[in-house]
Amino acid sequence: MSGLQSLRGMNDILPTDSPLWQYLEGQVKEVLDQYGYREIRMPIVESTELFARGVGEHTDVVEKEMYTFLDRNQESLTLRPEGTAGCVRAALQHGLTHNQVQRLWYQGPMFRYERPQKGRYRQFFQIGAETFGVGSPDIDAELIILTHRLFKKLGVSESLTLHLNTLGSSEARARFRKALVDYLEGVKDKLDEDSLRRLYVNPMRILDSKSKTTQALLDSAPQFKDFIDEESVEHFDRLCELLTAAGVTYVVNPRLVRGLDYYTKTVFEWMTDALGAQGTVCGGGRYDGLIPLLGGKPTPASGFAMGVDRLLLLLEALEVIPADIYNTVDVYMVVAGEQAELAAFKLAETVRSLPSKPRLQMNCGGGSFKSQMKKADKSGARCALILGDDEAAQKVVQVKDLRGESEQKTLAWDDLAEIFA
Ligand code: ATP
Numbered sequence: 001m002s003g004l005q006s007l008r009g010m011n012d013i014l015p016t017d018s019p020l021w022q023y024l025e026g027q028v029k030e031v032l033d034q035y036g037y038r039e040i041r042m043p044i045v046e047s048t049e050l051f052a053r054g055v056g057e058h059t060d061v062v063e064k065e066m067y068t069f070l071d072r073n074q075e076s077l078t079l080r081p082e083g084t085a086g087c088v089r090a091a092l093q094h095g096l097t098h099n100q101v102q103r104l105w106y107q108g109p110m111f112r113y114e115r116p117q118k119g120r121y122r123q124f125f126q127i128g129a130e131t132f133g134v135g136s137p138d139i140d141a142e143l144i145i146l147t148h149r150l151f152k153k154l155g156v157s158e159s160l161t162l163h164l165n166t167l168g169s170s171e172a173r174a175r176f177r178k179a180l181v182d183y184l185e186g187v188k189d190k191l192d193e194d195s196l197r198r199l200y201v202n203p204m205r206i207l208d209s210k211s212k213t214t215q216a217l218l219d220s221a222p223q224f225k226d227f228i229d230e231e232s233v234e235h236f237d238r239l240c241e242l243l244t245a246a247g248v249t250y251v252v253n254p255r256l257v258r259g260l261d262y263y264t265k266t267v268f269e270w271m272t273d274a275l276g277a278q279g280t281v282c283g284g285g286r287y288d289g290l291i292p293l294l295g296g297k298p299t300p301a302s303g304f305a306m307g308v309d310r311l312l313l314l315l316e317a318l319e320v321i322p323a324d325i326y327n328t329v330d331v332y333m334v335v336a337g338e339q340a341e342l343a344a345f346k347l348a349e350t351v352r353s354l355p356s357k358p359r360l361q362m363n364c365g366g367g368s369f370k371s372q373m374k375k376a377d378k379s380g381a382r383c384a385l386i387l388g389d390d391e392a393a394q395k396v397v398q399v400k401d402l403r404g405e406s407e408q409k410t411l412a413w414d415d416l417a418e419i420f421a
């Protein structure tokens with residue numbers, strides 16, 4: 001087995017890092033609970049067709065980034081590149097969109113074949129939320145306010161900017177797309193290679209082209225605000241009003257289109273300058289067209305997905321990780337002697353059953369008193385319980401404070417509760 005390595009862009013999360021992941025996941029779950037979102041867990045593998053239809057044939061994700069393979073029955077399967085399509089599939093399959101409002105969330109690994117770099121991996125993690133059955137801007141506002149609360153709670157909100165845009169109805173978008181293509185055809189020879197490729201398959205994506213010359217060409221291109229439908233304008237205005245009332249600041253960014261095909265009306269992204277090119281930590285919006293596209297009755301929907309890897313990089317960059325999350329042991333049990341060992345296991349269970357549920361690590365594998373004390377110190381525990389045969393016979397234990405200055409003391413087993421209040 002020696003020499004085997006994890007795949008490029010797919011990382012192990014080691015025990016030294018998992019407290020950070022658990023901390024973040026805990027914070028997100030707490031916020032989602034507060035807003036009444038319920039967890040859904042979907043399979044990691046789905047039929048390729050789901051993503052081809054649900055994400056869009058002409059998106060980067062489907063064209064270039066999917067892990068697609070034939071199973072032993074020659075069926076084309078794909079490791080999920082995102083969660084929305086699978087979430088909608090599950091909701092339709094189990095009748096969750098019938099005359100009811102759903103607020104759902106999910107988390108887990110996503111897979112995209114991209115060039116790995118900081119903040120961009122081939123297996124990465126998202127936490128997403130999706131709502132089904134509400135077409136009004138209030139729920140778009142709720143989703144954004146929820147993410148805002150989370151970012152404040154994590155201490156990163158000052159470094160994030162909310163970019164907001166509307167893509168209008170699909171009809172308005174179609175009219176705009178045509179005008180945009182007409183215009184861009186006229187300046188075709190000046191377009192960058194990527195944009196040229198997108199011109200007929202996904203021209204909206206040209207709007208967020210990274211090329212400066214293309215961006216300059218877009219300055220004189222038709223503007224979406226001249227094509228947008230009245231209903232979408234009202235939706236957007238109300239959303240802005242709701243956000244302002246809730247104290248959420250935003251910038252309107254008419255060039256924000258997002259990579260996936262199925263968005264209508266609201267789109268938003270939380271962006272930071274602190275992570276270089278991988279600056280979007282959360283993106284979402286409304287996708288009223290997706291459910292009918294996947295075979296359901298027309299049902300409005302909106303949601304977001306957060307890149308957990310990037311959010312963690314941001315926490316690190318801003319140094320807002322609480323130090324105590326890395327303490328995983330409260331008390332370390334040092335054992336010397338055979339009788340002591342018998343008593344120690346029993347005592348350890350008593351301690352773990354105390355109301356404050358102390359995290360007790362038992363010294364397993366023996367060792368001298370000195371080496372056990374070293375391990376106790378390294379464990380990060382706040383105190384050590386020391387049990388020798390003499391202590392066991394007298395039903396007492398030595399308590400040594402590992403962090404403070406207080407004297408080592410002898411305590412009766414029955415009195416242990418007082419130090420773990
Ligand atoms: P980007 O423009 O950075 O490629 P995207 O538009 O492809 O992002 P979405 O499909 O909207 O991303 O996914 C939502 C979020 O998931 C992103 O904002 C980002 O935080 C995260 N994300 C997307 N792709 C990756 C990846 N390969 N590695 C790590 N995080 C990612």
Ligand code: MG
Nearest residue numbers: 060061114259
């Ligand atoms: Mg991408």
